Amino acid sequence: MPNLGSDANLNVNTKVKLMEERLQQALDLTQPCRLCPRECDVNRLDGELGTCKTGIEPVYSSANLHFGEEPPISGFNGSGTIFMTGCNLNCMFCQNYPISQLRHGNPITVEVLAALMLDLQGRGAHNINFVTPTHQAYAIYRALILAFKKGLDVPIVYNCGGYESLEMLKLWDGIIDVYxxxxKYGRDEEAGKLSNIDEYSVHNRKALKEMQRQVGVLQLADSGIAQRGLLIRHLVLPGELSGSDEVFRFIAEEISVDTYISLMSQYFPAYNAVTHKLLQRPVSREEYRTAVKTMKGFGLSNGWIQSDKK
Ligand code: SF4
Known part of the structure; x- marks a missing residue:
């Protein structure tokens, strides 16, 4: 029997109560900011900015129905995807760099963020999918309380870079439905050089374990839409820079062989990747095939591989 996570299928009223009780703890994590493992020594409530250069109020880049996510996330009506501006990582190859690194976006209030969620739900979204939420967790927390009070009841997807604070993740327990x-990396050396972060794999592994504890293996409704659970993404980088073997070993041995994995082949040289000798080309068919083979070799067969690179 696969692990289905903690018993946290809570009704909306219970979620709101829990979040209101935890709100002060979420605020405390911003002063000084410990919303991610960088633990910048800045008080965001006073307007100080850390590495993510983001204040305390929400900033977003777009809110739309998205049909390009994994099948159980996009479904047939689309995923209600809200791209949050900025990022707590600084990946030199970021595929999304205008939003994450150049911070193209609009400052809004938590009331507007709540209204965006309700609008997406009204347009038929299967879920609300926060892209890069980590550094804006406190703003999202406040907005979600408002949205729940006004009738938001689709699953909440936390779509993140995996460099997470365990303290903040615990405040999401019972609230996030799909992680x-x-x-990104199986080895910290590459993470440091390519994303300017310390001990990515240490923090990533702790985060994945906590997510698995909270929500367990991905569960789909009869319609095929994700209701709850963990779905891990791994982007294969050229020259084995993503350390795929170590990533799969960890998932198979310490999370579960039932874990759903989206193994992505779409890497292209973006942002500052052209300055790196291995990153300035796409992933080869052979490299992707090797990653697929390694993943299967660890007994990991749930999830999605990309057919054009099979
Ligand atoms: S969320 Fe931003 S300010 Fe806070 S610790 Fe992370 S990078 Fe620093």
Missing amino acids: MPDA
């Missing part, structure tokens, strides 16, 4: 984190 969709990256497992």
Whole structure:
């Protein structure tokens, strides 16, 4: 029997109560900011900015129905995807760099963020999918309380880079339905050089374990839409820079062989990747095939691989 996570299928009223009780703890994590493992020594409530250069109020880049996510996330009506501006990582190859690194976006209030969620639900979204939520967790927390009070009841997807604070993740217990984190690197040396972060794999592994504890293996409704669970994304980088073997070993041995994995082949040289000798080309068919083979070799067969690179 696969692990289905903690018993946290809570009704909306219970979620709101829990979140209101935890709100002060979420605020405390911003002063000084410990919303991610960088633990910048800045008080965001006083307007000080850390590495993510983001204040205390929400900033977003777009809110739309998205049909390009994994099948149980996009479904047939689309995923209610809200791209949060900025990022707590500084990946030199970021595929999304205008939003994450150049911070193209609009400051809004938590009331507007709540209204965006309700609008997406009204347009038929299967879920509300926060892309890069980590550094804006406190703003999202406040907005979600408002949205729940006004009738938001679709699953909440936390779609993150996987460099997470365990303290903040615990405040999401019972609130987030689907965790969709990256497992970007199997080795910290590459993470430091390419994303300017310390001990990515240490923090990533702790985060994945906590997510698995909270929500367990991905569960789909009869319609095929994700209701709850963990879905891990791994982008294969050229020259084995993503350390795929170590990522798969960890998932198989310490999370579960039942874990759903989205193994992504779409890497292209973006942002500052052209300055790196291995990152300035796409992933080869052979490299992707090797990653697929390694993943299967660890007994990991749930999830999605990309057919054009099979
Ligand atoms: S969320 Fe931003 S300010 Fe806070 S610790 Fe992370 S990078 Fe620093």
